[in-house]
Amino acid sequence: MSAKATTAHTGRAADSPKMQGIRVVAVSDTHVSLNGLRLVCFLTRNPQPSTLKSAPSTVVRAEHESALRSMPHLAVVDAEAYQAQLEAKEERVRKLFSDFELPQISSFASPTQHYRMRAEFSVWHQGEDCYYVMFDKAAAAAATARAEAEEPLAPESDDPAGLAHAHQPHVNGKAPELPAAGGASPPAAATEADQNGAGSAEQGGKPSSGSQELTKSQRRKAKKRKAPAPEGTSKRPLQRVRVDDFPVGSVLMNELMTAVMAFVKQHTTLRSKLFQVNLHTTLNGQALVSLLYHRKLDDAWKEDAVKLRQNLVNSCPSLKGLEPGLMGRSRGEKILMGEDFVTEKLTVEDGRSFTYRQPEGGFAQPNAVMCQHMLSWALDATSGLEDDLLELYCGNGNFTIPLASNFRKVVATELAKVSVAAAVANLEANAVSNVHMGRLSSEEFVQAWRGERVFARLQGLDLSEFKLRTLLVDPPRAGLDAVTVQLLAEFDNIVYVSCNPTTLHENLQRIRDTHEIKRFALFDQFPYTEHIECGVLLQRRKAGAA
Numbered sequence: 241m242s243a244k245a246t247t248a249h250t251g252r253a254a255d256s257p258k259m260q261g262i263r264v265v266a267v268s269d270t271h272v273s274l275n276g277l278r279l280v281c282f283l284t285r286n287p288q289p290s291t292l293k294s295a296p297s298t299v300v301r302a303e304h305e306s307a308l309r310s311m312p313h314l315a316v317v318d319a320e321a322y323q324a325q326l327e328a329k330e331e332r333v334r335k336l337f338s339d340f341e342l343p344q345i346s347s348f349a350s351p352t353q354h355y356r357m358r359a360e361f362s363v364w365h366q367g368e369d370c371y372y373v374m375f376d377k378a379a380a381a382a383a384t385a386r387a388e389a390e391e392p393l394a395p396e397s398d399d400p401a402g403l404a405h406a407h408q409p410h411v412n413g414k415a416p417e418l419p420a421a422g423g424a425s426p427p428a429a430a431t432e433a434d435q436n437g438a439g440s441a442e443q444g445g446k447p448s449s450g451s452q453e454l455t456k457s458q459r460r461k462a463k464k465r466k467a468p469a470p471e472g473t474s475k476r477p478l479q480r481v482r483v484d485d486f487p488v489g490s491v492l493m494n495e496l497m498t499a500v501m502a503f504v505k506q507h508t509t510l511r512s513k514l515f516q517v518n519l520h521t522t523l524n525g526q527a528l529v530s531l532l533y534h535r536k537l538d539d540a541w542k543e544d545a546v547k548l549r550q551n552l553v554n555s556c557p558s559l560k561g562l563e564p565g566l567m568g569r570s571r572g573e574k575i576l577m578g579e580d581f582v583t584e585k586l587t588v589e590d591g592r593s594f595t596y597r598q599p600e601g602g603f604a605q606p607n608a609v610m611c612q613h614m615l616s617w618a619l620d621a622t623s624g625l626e627d628d629l630l631e632l633y634c635g636n637g638n639f640t641i642p643l644a645s646n647f648r649k650v651v652a653t654e655l656a657k658v659s660v661a662a663a664v665a666n667l668e669a670n671a672v673s674n675v676h677m678g679r680l681s682s683e684e685f686v687q688a689w690r691g692e693r694v695f696a697r698l699q700g701l702d703l704s705e706f707k708l709r710t711l712l713v714d715p716p717r718a719g720l721d722a723v724t725v726q727l728l729a730e731f732d733n734i735v736y737v738s739c740n741p742t743t744l745h746e747n748l749q750r751i752r753d754t755h756e757i758k759r760f761a762l763f764d765q766f767p768y769t770e771h772i773e774c775g776v777l778l779q780r781r782k783a784g785a786a
């Protein structure tokens with residue numbers, strides 16, 4: 241199925257005599273070729289099937305109510321609308337930060353397609369057939385809020401990554417033939433990775449396996465979803481969208497999607513109880529394919545997995561003959577062929593390149609081209625700053641490695657074990673020797689900083705020996721916790737990288753009187769979604785300045 245979409249506004253449709261009686265709030269001229277039908281989606285605020293019966297033949301008449309509900313929320317890949325969407329994001333940021341004195345916003349545009357390096361897809365089974373689906377909790381929540389507030393603009397959703405999944409662009413969806421997403425929902429919904437990059441392993445497809453096969457966290461999530469909606473609110477089902485291709489995903493990701501699904505369909509051992517496929521690719525053609533199951537993996541699985549790996553080399557030209565890593569996962573079991581990481585190469589504006597091991601289960605910036613802009617911007621913003629850098633939430637050393645050259649010494653900490661291990665390997669691979677890594681949460685770091693607790697994980701590091709005058713933070717969407725946010729005021733220079741302008745704005749209230757914003761950047765990591773990534777450089781105000 242193919243979809244071509246543009247976003248227009250209400251006028252044209254509302255003017256049409258055929259559309260009288262339908263309250264159109266936005267039009268997504270989504271021409272969807274579906275089972276031979278050509279459809280145009282007119283998005284109504286309340287798209288009840290009964291309303292749509294009176295609509296012209298080009299209006300969606302989907303058989304399933306769920307499809308009607310989900311269609312208005314498909315983010316559409318439309319290069320022509322991209323610039324306007326980016327400008328709207330800039331305007332949103334300016335409005336949000338209107339209580340600050342903001343310098344000119346440096347805005348970095350993303351490639352308009354094939355910009356996403358990693359994604360997770362649930363697998364839906366229908367008889368002998370299976371296909372990829374994505375769920376969009378954020379869209380469901382936004383739809384509820386919008387309907388209730390009678391307010392056409394979507395509020396900030398809880399997730400990018402999740403993108404990711406927040407960061408979750410939904411494109412070219414093919415929903416109508418899917419069974420209802422709400423009532424007979426599977427035990428859990430897969431959205432993209434959460435902010436720390438660990439994708440939720442959730443059951444897709446026909447819920448045949450029963451709750452005893454779910455992990456604790458999956459059961460908790462399923463239970464949470466079943467909780468009754470608060471009084472006075474309508475409970476919307478999750479949006480589920482069939483995805484056969486993924487234009488925002490890298491070219492290699494798209495090749496892998498097609499090849500993996502074609503092969504899996506023909507091999508029962510690989511297909512049976514497969515509930516999720518994670519694909520992680522790099523700019524230089526590396527890939528890691530993870531297949532997640534609700535059953536034990538046996539020798540027959542291994543045999544077919546070896547064949548799948550070879551098949552991918554032959555059918556994905558962008559691999560350039562390189563074997564991808566292939567991982568099979570089921571509860572308490574991991575079978576690996578090749579490496580459980582990819583090695584990305586990122587180049588910054590001054591021409592230097594850095595290599596990054598990006599492990600399965602650890603956070604990696606999803607939009608690699610945008611990540612290069614972020615690194616270049618941070619390098620420039622911190623050039624000329626003296627002494628030492630403290631970096632919290634350092635992940636695999638994404639910022640640490642290039643920025644180390646701007647400082648005498650660096651202390652970098654991160655919570656996730658897998659990311660710390662990758663960061664240590666990355667420092668070595670890039671011959672960076674002035675960084676001290678510690679596996680500490682930000683809250684723990686504050687305890688160490690204040691001398692309240694000694695951590696063996698800091699390996700005897702004496703923080704008083706450093707002149708830590710610059711702080712770099714890149715927290716998850718929730719922003720800084722109540723303890724860490726207090727740290728901001730203690731630093732002369734702060735670089736705050738954020739995927740959530742709302743929590744960024746909240747956190748910066750703390751230092752609005754003591755620090756001023758010197759630079760502000762908008763990195764469009766997540767085109768066609770409402771999500772915004774920002775970079776801010778703040779410096780302590782000179783004595784006497786307001």
Ligand SMILES: C[S@@+](CC[C@H](N)C(=O)[O-])C[C@H]1O[C@@H](n2cnc3c(N)ncnc32)[C@H](O)[C@@H]1O
Pocket residue numbers: 435436603604605632633634635636637638639653654655656659680681682683714715716
């Ligand atoms: C948005 S990612 C940024 C990672 C890295 N700066 C990068 O650019 O790839 C946030 C990181 O914070 C880590 N994290 C989450 N909660 C944390 C906490 N309480 N303390 C320290 N790190 C945390 C996650 O594991 C993740 O690596």
